[in-house]
Amino acid sequence: MAIGTLPATGAPARLPWRTRVRETLDRERVLGPLFITPALILILLLVAYPFCVALYFSVSNAFIGRPSHFIGLTNFIRLWDSDAFRQTFQNAFVFTGISIAFKLVLGISLALLLNQQLWFKRLIRGAVLLPWVIPTALSTLGWWWMFNSLYSVVNWTGIALGLMDPPGPNWLGQRYYAMTAVITVNIWRGLPFFAITILAGLVAIPKELYEAAQADGAGPWSRFWYVTLPMLKPVLAVVVLFSTIFTFSDFNIVYVLTHGGPINTTHLFATYSRMIGLESGRIGEGAAISLYLFPLLMFVVWAQLRFVRKQAY
Amino acid sequence: MSRRTLGTKVLMHVLLVPFLIFALFPFYHMLLTSLKQDRELYDRFAVPLAIKQGPTLEHYTKLLRETEFLTWTKNSLMVTVLATTASVIIGTVAAYALSRLKFRGVNSFGTGIFVTYLVPTSLLFLPLAQVINWIGLADSKWALVVTYPTFLVPFCTWLLMGYFRTVPKEVEECAMVDGATRIQALWRIVLPIAIPGLVCAVLFAFTLSWNEFIYALTFTSSSEQITASVGVTSELIRGDIYFWGELMAGAILGSVPIVILYVFFLDYYVSGLTAGAVK
Incomplete structure (x- = not known):
C-alpha cells in the first residue's frame, strides 16, 4: 500500500501523538481520575486494606507468629x-x-x-x-x-x-x-x-x-x-x-x-x-x-x- | 487613649498572664533542667525555678557524643522531607481535581478523602504493622516514608481544596482560551496564586510528620532506624534510672527544627490551623 493514500483515513489520525495526549489530558473526565489516582491507590492500599485486615483480626484469635482462626465476636x-x-x-x-x-x-x-x-x-x-x-x-x-x-x-x-x-x-x-x-x-x-x-x-x-x-x-x-x-x-x-x-x-x-x-x-x-x-x-x-x-x-x-x-x- | 480604655487594655494583658504561664512554663522548665548541673538538679532543697549554681552544657555534649541522637535526627529529617514532598505533590493534584474538574466519582472521592482525614492513626497502627511486615519494611525508616502519607495526603488535599476554590475560575479559563492546556494553566496560573496554601501544606505536613509518634514507635525499633521522638523517649530511658538532664536536652533539641520553622512562618501556622476547621 502506498503511504500517500493514508490521509484519506481522516485528519485526527494524522495528529502527532503529543498533541493527541495533550488533548486527551485536557478532558476533565480523563484528567480528573488521573489526578486522584495516586491518592486513591494510597488510601486503598494503606488505609482501606489495613482496615479490612483489622476487621479480620478482630474476629480471629491472631497471635504474633501463629496461624489464626475465625472465632466470631x-x-x-x-x-x-x-x-x-x-x-x-x-x-x-x-x-x-x-x-x-x-x-x-x-x-x-x-x-x-x-x-x-x-x-x-x-x-x-x-x-x-x-x-x-x-x-x-x-x-x-x-x-x-x-x-x-x-x-x-x-x-x-x-x-x-x-x-x-x-x-x-x-x-x-x-x-x-x-x-x-x-x-x-x-x-x-x-x-x-x-x-x-x-x-x-x-x-x-x-x-x-x-x-x-x-x-x-x-x-x-x-x-x-x-x-x-x-x-x-x-x-x-x-x-x-x-x-x-x-x-x-x-x-x-x-x-x-x-x-x-x-x-x-x-x-x-x-x-x-x-x-x-x-x-x-x-x-x-x-x-x-x-x-x-x-x-x-x-x-x-x-x-x-x-x-x-x-x-x- | 482615655484612661478607662487604657485600664481595660492593661486588664486584658493581666488576664492573659495565667494562660501564657500555662503555655510556656513547661518549656522554660525543660530548658532550665537541661542546663543545670546534676548536683543542683538532684538537690531536693534547691529552688527548681532558677539556676543558682551555674549553667552547664554537659547534658547536651553527652547527648551528642554518647547517644545516637544525631542518627535519630537524620532519620527524622529524611522521613519528614520525603513524606512531605510526596504528600504535597499527591495532595495538590488530588485537590485540584476535586475543586475544579467534573468527572464521575468526584463527590464520593471527596467524601472518602474527608473520612480518611478523620481516621486517627491509633485506629490502624496494628494492622498497618502487619502490612509493613508483609511488604518487607519491618524495622525500617522507609516504612514511615510509606505510611506517613496516609494521614498527610488527606490533610494536604483538604487544606489545598480550600485555597484552590479561592482562585477565580475565570483566570484559568482566560489562560486556556489563549491556548494553554489545563496542566499548563494549573502550573503557571493556579499554583502561583495558591502559593500561600502550598506553603501552609508544606509546613503542616512537615510538622505533622516530624511530630508523629505512634507509627514510628510501632514500625521501627533499632537504634539506626528510629526517629528523634522515639529515640529520646525510649533509648534515653534505661531501667529505672533516668538521666533527666540528657532527657530534657534531647526533648529540646528534637523540637528545634519545628521551632525554627514556627518562628519564621507563624502567620501561616495560624491561618493553616483555622483553614482546616473553618473552611
Whole structure:
C-alpha cells in the first residue's frame, strides 16, 4: 500500500501523538481520575486494606507468629467482660469529656482575650500556639519531669504557695491524680487549637451585630450570650467534633506519662490496644480494642458531613 | 487613649498572664533542667525555678557524643522531607481535581478523602504493622516514608481544596482560551496564586510528620532506624534510672527544627490551623 493514500483515513489520525495526549489530558473526565489516582491507590492500599485486615483480626484469635482462626465476636465479648477493658472504656469517656469541657471554656475565654486590642499581638499568639506545634511525645517528657515523684516542680510550687502539704501528691502513681495529670497535659496541648480556631470565628462576626445589640441596650454579658455564642456555634461544633476524635484516640500523652498506670486507671483505647496487641502479642484482641473506637468515628464523620460540609458548599 | 480604655487594655494583658504561664512554663522548665548541673538538679532543697549554681552544657555534649541522637535526627529529617514532598505533590493534584474538574466519582472521592482525614492513626497502627511486615519494611525508616502519607495526603488535599476554590475560575479559563492546556494553566496560573496554601501544606505536613509518634514507635525499633521522638523517649530511658538532664536536652533539641520553622512562618501556622476547621 502506498503511504500517500493514508490521509484519506481522516485528519485526527494524522495528529502527532503529543498533541493527541495533550488533548486527551485536557478532558476533565480523563484528567480528573488521573489526578486522584495516586491518592486513591494510597488510601486503598494503606488505609482501606489495613482496615479490612483489622476487621479480620478482630474476629480471629491472631497471635504474633501463629496461624489464626475465625472465632466470631469472642474478642469483643471477652473484652467487654474484662475489668481492664471496662476501666479503659470508662477512662476514655472521662478523659475526653473533662478535657473537651475545659478546652472549650478556656478556649473561648482565651479567644475573647486574644481578640482584644493587645500590645505584642503576634508574640502573644505565637506563645499561645507553641504547645500545639512542639512534638507531643517530647513536650510530654517535660511534663513527666514536672510530675516526678521526688523532684516535682508542681509540688514544690504548691508547697511554697501553701496550697499543698509536703511532700504533695505522687501525681503519676495515684489513681485520680494520674488521670488529672494526663487530662492537664491534654488540655495544655489542645487549648491552642481551640483558642486560635475560635478566634478566627470571632473575627468573622460582623461588627454591626454588636452595634445593633448595644443600641438595643445589651450589656457585655448579654452581647456575649445573644450575639457571640450563637454566631460561634458552627465553629464550636467543628472544633468539638474534631477534638472528640483526636482526644478519644489519644496515644502519646498517656504512653509517655503513665503507660496506662497505675493499674490501668489511665489507659485509653490506643494505649491499651498497643499493650494487648503488641506487648502481649494478642493481635486479634488488640484490633478489637481499637475497633471499639470505630462507632464514635462514624458518628463524628456523620455529624461533620451533615452539619459542617453542608455549609462549606 | 482615655484612661478607662487604657485600664481595660492593661486588664486584658493581666488576664492573659495565667494562660501564657500555662503555655510556656513547661518549656522554660525543660530548658532550665537541661542546663543545670546534676548536683543542683538532684538537690531536693534547691529552688527548681532558677539556676543558682551555674549553667552547664554537659547534658547536651553527652547527648551528642554518647547517644545516637544525631542518627535519630537524620532519620527524622529524611522521613519528614520525603513524606512531605510526596504528600504535597499527591495532595495538590488530588485537590485540584476535586475543586475544579467534573468527572464521575468526584463527590464520593471527596467524601472518602474527608473520612480518611478523620481516621486517627491509633485506629490502624496494628494492622498497618502487619502490612509493613508483609511488604518487607519491618524495622525500617522507609516504612514511615510509606505510611506517613496516609494521614498527610488527606490533610494536604483538604487544606489545598480550600485555597484552590479561592482562585477565580475565570483566570484559568482566560489562560486556556489563549491556548494553554489545563496542566499548563494549573502550573503557571493556579499554583502561583495558591502559593500561600502550598506553603501552609508544606509546613503542616512537615510538622505533622516530624511530630508523629505512634507509627514510628510501632514500625521501627533499632537504634539506626528510629526517629528523634522515639529515640529520646525510649533509648534515653534505661531501667529505672533516668538521666533527666540528657532527657530534657534531647526533648529540646528534637523540637528545634519545628521551632525554627514556627518562628519564621507563624502567620501561616495560624491561618493553616483555622483553614482546616473553618473552611
